[in-house]
Amino acid sequence: MDALIILFASGILTMFISLLKKPVLSLITASAGLFIAGSLLVLNFDHPLNFIKYEGLIFDSASVLFSLTIVVFTLLLTLSGYAYFSKEKDHTGDYMALMLFSATGALCMVSFSDLFMFFIGLEILSIPVYVLAGTKKKDLRSTEASIKYFFTGAFATGVLLFGIAMIYGATGTFKIAEIEAFINTNDTLPSFLHVGILLMLASFLFKVGAVPFHFWSPDVYEGSPSVMTGYMAAVVKFAGFIAFFKLFSVAFGGASDYWAPILIVVAIASMFLGNLSAIQQTQFKRLIAYSSITHVGYALLAILSFNSLLNVQSLWIYLFSYGFSIVVLLSVSMLIKQEDDSIASLKGLARKYPFIGFVAILALLSMAGIPPLFGFFGKYMVFSRAFGAYPMLVIIAIINSGIGIYYYLRTIIVMLSENDQESMIKTPHVLHYLVLSICAIALMVGGFVFV
Amino acid sequence: MELIILPFIFALIALLTPKALMRAFTLVAAAASVVLVLIHACYYYGSDHLVQIFQSNSNSFGFSLNFAYDGISLLMLVLVNVTIALIALANFKSPLAEDRKFVSMLFLMQFALIGVFTAFDGLLFYIFWEITLIPVFLIALWFGAAERKKILIKFFIFTFVGSLAMLLALIGIKQWANSFSYIDLVLANLPIDVAFYVMGGFFIAFAIKIPLIPFHTWQPDTYTVAPTAGTMLLSALMLKMALYGMIRWMIPLAPEALSQFQNPIIYLGIIGVVYTAIIAIRLKDMKRVFAYASISHVGLIAAGIIIFNPDTLGGSLIQMFNHSLVAVGLFLAVEVIERRTQLRDLDQLGGIATQAPKFAFWFAVIGFASVSVPFSSGFIGEFILIKGVYDYNWIWGAIAGLSVILGAVYTLRAYQLSMYGTPKGFDFPDLHWSEWLTFAFISGLVLLLGLYPNLILNFINPSLDQINSLVQSTTLLP
Numbered sequence: 067m068d069a070l071i072i073l074f075a076s077g078i079l080t081m082f083i084s085l086l087k088k089p090v091l092s093l094i095t096a097s098a099g100l101f102i103a104g105s106l107l108v109l110n111f112d113h114p115l116n117f118i119k120y121e122g123l124i125f126d127s128a129s130v131l132f133s134l135t136i137v138v139f140t141l142l143l144t145l146s147g148y149a150y151f152s153k154e155k156d157h158t159g160d161y162m163a164l165m166l167f168s169a170t171g172a173l174c175m176v177s178f179s180d181l182f183m184f185f186i187g188l189e190i191l192s193i194p195v196y197v198l199a200g201t202k203k204k205d206l207r208s209t210e211a212s213i214k215y216f217f218t219g220a221f222a223t224g225v226l227l228f229g230i231a232m233i234y235g236a237t238g239t240f241k242i243a244e245i246e247a248f249i250n251t252n253d254t255l256p257s258f259l260h261v262g263i264l265l266m267l268a269s270f271l272f273k274v275g276a277v278p279f280h281f282w283s284p285d286v287y288e289g290s291p292s293v294m295t296g297y298m299a300a301v302v303k304f305a306g307f308i309a310f311f312k313l314f315s316v317a318f319g320g321a322s323d324y325w326a327p328i329l330i331v332v333a334i335a336s337m338f339l340g341n342l343s344a345i346q347q348t349q350f351k352r353l354i355a356y357s358s359i360t361h362v363g364y365a366l367l368a369i370l371s372f373n374s375l376l377n378v379q380s381l382w383i384y385l386f387s388y389g390f391s392i393v394v395l396l397s398v399s400m401l402i403k404q405e406d407d408s409i410a411s412l413k414g415l416a417r418k419y420p421f422i423g424f425v426a427i428l429a430l431l432s433m434a435g436i437p438p439l440f441g442f443f444g445k446y447m448v449f450s451r452a453f454g455a456y457p458m459l460v461i462i463a464i465i466n467s468g469i470g471i472y473y474y475l476r477t478i479i480v481m482l483s484e485n486d487q488e489s490m491i492k493t494p495h496v497l498h499y500l501v502l503s504i505c506a507i508a509l510m511v512g513g514f515v516f517v
Numbered sequence: 518m519e520l521i522i523l524p525f526i527f528a529l530i531a532l533l534t535p536k537a538l539m540r541a542f543t544l545v546a547a548a549a550s551v552v553l554v555l556i557h558a559c560y561y562y563g564s565d566h567l568v569q570i571f572q573s574n575s576n577s578f579g580f581s582l583n584f585a586y587d588g589i590s591l592l593m594l595v596l597v598n599v600t601i602a603l604i605a606l607a608n609f610k611s612p613l614a615e616d617r618k619f620v621s622m623l624f625l626m627q628f629a630l631i632g633v634f635t636a637f638d639g640l641l642f643y644i645f646w647e648i649t650l651i652p653v654f655l656i657a658l659w660f661g662a663a664e665r666k667k668i669l670i671k672f673f674i675f676t677f678v679g680s681l682a683m684l685l686a687l688i689g690i691k692q693w694a695n696s697f698s699y700i701d702l703v704l705a706n707l708p709i710d711v712a713f714y715v716m717g718g719f720f721i722a723f724a725i726k727i728p729l730i731p732f733h734t735w736q737p738d739t740y741t742v743a744p745t746a747g748t749m750l751l752s753a754l755m756l757k758m759a760l761y762g763m764i765r766w767m768i769p770l771a772p773e774a775l776s777q778f779q780n781p782i783i784y785l786g787i788i789g790v791v792y793t794a795i796i797a798i799r800l801k802d803m804k805r806v807f808a809y810a811s812i813s814h815v816g817l818i819a820a821g822i823i824i825f826n827p828d829t830l831g832g833s834l835i836q837m838f839n840h841s842l843v844a845v846g847l848f849l850a851v852e853v854i855e856r857r858t859q860l861r862d863l864d865q866l867g868g869i870a871t872q873a874p875k876f877a878f879w880f881a882v883i884g885f886a887s888v889s890v891p892f893s894s895g896f897i898g899e900f901i902l903i904k905g906v907y908d909y910n911w912i913w914g915a916i917a918g919l920s921v922i923l924g925a926v927y928t929l930r931a932y933q934l935s936m937y938g939t940p941k942g943f944d945f946p947d948l949h950w951s952e953w954l955t956f957a958f959i960s961g962l963v964l965l966l967g968l969y970p971n972l973i974l975n976f977i978n979p980s981l982d983q984i985n986s987l988v989q990s991t992t993l994l995p
Binding site for chain 2: 379431436437438442446447449450453454457460461464465467468471472475476479482483517
């Protein structure tokens with residue numbers, strides 16, 4: 067609770083600081099706010115503060131862990147995005163404040179205990195992201211991304227609200243615990259509830275970008291500024307998945323016979339479609355977009371196999387490791403000079419900036435699931451937990467890991483190869499080095515520390 | 518613990534060493550690790566028990582950092598450190614030897630291999646198994662031939678997909694075991710169909726790495742485009758991981774399925790022996806000849822391992838040791854010729870013996886070791902293996918016996934076409950001392966083991982008996 071308030075307050079503070087038109091001050095305020103929020107979460111890890119009379123948001127140790135993850139990724143992205151944000155001195159603070167507000171929403175989304183608060187969290191999370199996707203005002207594709215994301219997102223929100231209304235109609239409550247009790251105690255469930263679950267499922271699949279609701283994601287990922295692409299892939303997806311897990315594995319767990327088959331089909335389709343499309347890509351950010359569709363497919367395995375609370379741990383490890391890779395890759399993508407970010411323009415990265423190249427390769431290998439990097443442990447945990455119930459699904463996922471290695475490896479070879487033309491890479495900011503070092507350490511030792 | 522950490526520290530130091538000192542550093546560091554492992558072999562390892570190097574608590578899903586060695590592992594450790602030292606010595610003259618990235622990757626490879634051979638935890642084994650892929654891939658990518666990229670992607674994907682099959686097998690067996698520690702995995706009582714899939718997963722991973730026919734298609738190309746040092750690493754050390762993995766992991770973990778896999782693996786191995794030997798006889802590129810020769814030799818070793826009786830296991834371990842030494846020697850001979858003439862095509866070579874008599878002598882010695890004449894370690898190994906296959910099934914034993922004849926044909930053919938005949942008009946300076954010394958070391962070791970194979974056998978037999986009794990107790994084998 068304290069972290070939530072600090073984040074919100076520092077967001078407002080950053081907005082006022084931005085009136086001074088000094089980007090550095092905005093950066094300091096925003097990152098200080100994130101840092102304090104993070105430290106409070108660490109300090110009160112065992113005894114998190116809660117609202118006294120309000121029960122819509124409950125901070126337990128799990129949700130504190132998730133909040134910490136969100137704060138860490140937001141902080142890393144704020145730092146590495148500073149070089150981009152500070153290009154427009156008038157608006158640096160605005161952008162950062164919007165990111166902080168969005169992170170506040172994400173915090174609500176991982177600690178809600180009724181559907182009402184969940185919906186509010188989702189909106190607080192989404193609306194700043196719609197705005198931030200369009201911050202490259204002179205770039206048509208950025209505007210397109212913003213509008214596309216907004217329209218499809220608004221539509222999905224409508225579907226979600228309709229689903230919540232149906233569930234309220236069926237169960238008569240917004241509270242997660244009561245919905246869970248209702249489903250577990252009643253033998254025959256009203257068809258209202260089924261429709262509601264279906265509608266909510268659709269809007270969730272939209273938010274996390276799973277097939278067949280993935281069409282927005284390559285365009286939006288490509289058009290948005292890199293830092294926002296990173297935010298969408300790391301934080302928005304994380305919050306979305308945790309909420310997804312809370313609702314479907316906990317609240318609707320009793321009705322899993324109804325939604326699990328749909329999710330199996332969606333997971334298989336996401337893996338194959340993401341991978342097979344990613345092989346064709348020539349643009350770096352589109353590659354990441356398609357590969358993230360594949361990763362959604364893997365993460366859905368964790369939601370499917372919810373037989374114990376340990377699954378939320380495996381889901382967390384998976385998304386946590388994935389987030390670090392995303393932060394690294396999108397920070398690298400910020401360094402590409404050209405407007406269209408083709409993979410070929412990364413040529414010679416590892417030769418010109420060995421450290422950045424090294425971290426980028428680590429991130430790609432971690433995404434591909436090569437041990438001993440963090441990503442391998444995430445993948446392993448998700449797969450092994452799902453193996454008991456869905457062995458065939460795990461085999462399909464492993465086949466997809468085999469397909470995926472191709473495009474990761476191709477990108478790695480591009481980075482390692484010699485560049486005979488003029489380099490497309492900008493000089494990195496010192497904050498980039500800071501962020502990349504943190505991510506490199508996390509990727510290398512994360513598997514042994516957090517698991 | 519220092520046994521594992523030291524190469525990693527060397528790999529880091531190599532990144533900071535100035536170029537002028539690089540060659541000396543490489544040799545000293547490699548020699549130091551040889552001395553270290555010999556100290557372990559002579560003093561710490563006394564009898565048949567397991568020497569625990571390091572053990573951590575197991576974490577939430579039963580994974581622990583569990584390093585140990587028994588006789589077999591220790592033999593492999595000696596092999597790794599000796600071979601790395603030989604590779605460092607063999608490449609002393611090449612420009613690679615003063616390249617930071619190369620030296621660093623060489624030691625990283627050593628680190629990963631030692632990890633593979635000392636891991637006594639299933640997931641830890643998998644982790645180190647995968648790490649080995651990175652240095653060898655980078656060495657080939659940075660220093661390989663011009664047309665390497667596609668071939669290396671193929672190599673990486675092939676081996677990675679194989680490893681994924683092993684990961685699946687590990688995930689599968691974990692459902693029946695408490696933790697990933699070796700003893701838990703061995704004691705897991707698998708139903709027969711699960712055992713079949715577990716062994717199948719391991720088999721795919723190992724068959725690709727060994728490589729067995731028909732999983733070998735990545736190998737000749739990769740050997741050819743990799744720089745010779747990379748080829749040495751691949752053939753002398755990397756495929757030994759797979760053979761070791763068969764002995765240590767594949768068979769003891771799922772012995773219930775052994776009888777189902779015995780015939781197919783023996784057939785694939787023996788067919789590979791003959792098929793690749795015939796291809797090797799027809800080839801023009803020297804490096805490719807020895808690449809196919811390597812497949813031919815290891816096919817027999819794999820067949821010997823899967824027969825799984827103490828005699829053939831001992832024979833296959835001797836043959837593994839021998840194969841590593843000979844592979845380094847043969848690829849060094851190719852490298853010696855290539856360094857001086859930039860040629861590998863047997864048609865364009867010839868008459869070297871008159872210009873470089875020392876090289877001709879040592880190449881001949883290594884050639885004979887590869888043909889496994891009596892008094893070489895190859896003779897002992899191959900004899901035991903062929904006898905083992907013969908006892909198992911005499912027809913296949915007779916076919917396997919062809920390997921001796923065919924091996925002589927392709928090795929001596931390559932020797933004759935390159936060394937004898939009319940000189941082709943290129944200048945061929947004789948051996949540098951580092952090259953000469955490498956050949957001498959290899960020949961000495963081959964001769965020593967050929968005369969006194971008990972040096973190895975005494976070492977490994979207690980551990981082999983242990984594994985054997987473990988397997989016998991859980992299987993219905995006679």
